[in-house]
Amino acid sequence: MLQIKRMPVGQIGTNCYLLEDPETKLCAVVDPGDQAADIDREIRKAGLTLSMILITHGHFDHVLGVPGLLEQWPGIPVYVHEKEVNWNKAGDQYMLLAPVDNIKTVKEGDTIPFGAAEIQVMHTPGHSPGSLTFRVGDVLFCGDTLFAGSCGRTDFVGGSYGQILLSLKRLASLEGNLRVCPGHEGISSLDVERVRNPFVLEALR
Template identity: 40%
Template sequence: MKITRMKVGGFAANCYLLMDEETKEAAVIDPGSCPGKIVSALEGYHVKYILLTHAHFDHFAALLDVQKETGALVAMHEDAADAVNDPERNVSKMFGRDLPPIHTDVRLKDGDTLSVGNLTIRVLSTPGHSAGGCCYLCGDVLFTGDTLFRLEVGRTDFADGSYPTLCKSLQKLAALPGDYRVLPGHDEETTLQYERDHNPYFYGD
């Protein structure tokens, strides 16, 4: 398993390229901007999926361009599939962005799994930052989008946000057995155990 992180766009969102080096299949997680940069980094790979952790535009603004170049299927949680095309819920209206509509090929639910080559990706529903927020678990890596950051969590004052709901999602992550690398939607990576031990939001109510 090979993972490449790219900081993309003016909001410094993280885009991740998840690649199976044996089969040369890949997935793109949260293509927020810089489609040319993303596609170039995937040369030699077949991109099977574009995965969204949630439906905020800074995490998917380059999706259609990446899909056009790769032919990948677009997958997101079923509760994000409508929000992604709602300017208020995807926050594009707040920033004066006008985005073309996105078609969701695969509507995911909690516990679903996807295969990328020999890799298995498990979907964990983690709403709170927004409806339809989810994390992706692959091997020892947890892609958390804007649910969990290093010593922080995603804000909940946008449409569909709910702090009590986010706290329940954090408790769900805390209950996962063992430790994982945490690759968030912004900022630097951390580990789940570090956040269990130090993140002040982890056991909020």
């Protein structure tokens, strides 16, 4: 069974997640926002091999640790939506992932193999144009789209309140009581968010 370890990192305690497959000893890192050395230490301490980096969106507090991890694990793929990469090195560079080696852009409906499991890619814009949710079994890594009791800001460049409501409606309409692993603060569940989250309730009306 896959295991999940949450590591708050960086200036504002962004949630970085280690998705671990005990059978294959593979690890996927979701949103390494900072402290690459600490993340790498946790991976090696558990006897795991880092096989990929998953980026929910390109804001600085979710990606600052990417270059450091790639130095330690060269050649591993970095999965991200194309709209979250600063390809032209223009505009608001502070809010986009700088191009790094081995970027693999993914989109709605793509799947990424991980050991015996499969990671489903969902495009959930609103907080940013290319925000992604990665679904692995009954777990949603939803970045800054859905929080416990709240949702991500939409006042940044490329944000849209209308779009995030559509994304929240889509996530809340998924079957089952899926676990919600957000980009900040605590882990929740869809059952809880469907009845307590005012933004989800608005989206479902």
